[in-house]
Amino acid sequence: MKLLIACNNCNGLGGSELYHYELCRELSSDSNIDVTLLTLRSIDPNDQVRKKLNELRIKQIDTTYNDADQYDLIVASQPNVNNYVIKKYTAPIISIIHSELRSEDPVIHDRIKQ
Secondary structure (H helix, E strand, C coil): CEEEEEECCCCCCCHHHHHHHHHHHHHHCCCCCEEEEEECCCCCCCCHHHHHHHHCCCEEEECCCCCCCCCCEEEEECHHHHHHHHHHCCCCEEEECCCHHHCCCCCCCCCECC
């Protein structure tokens, strides 16, 4: 299975960044799952979470990457990320809403399955 995990960025060790790191780490431990992490923010190899993902050999891309890959499933967080993957990819989407209190109103679309 080809899985795309998408989020705003991995520039620190905050809640969202650690959530995505843990998700990538755990899912990549299954040899049947090929994990790619997409961030909307440009990749900075000095980002703390990115260094850890590099150690795990998890592929990382950003919006400047000419991604012709097709994925079986997308797990996306944050409304702007959901809107981006809806436009760019055709795979079903699982949308992760961390907090509606921070203006993260859910994106409603027929490809968002959960």
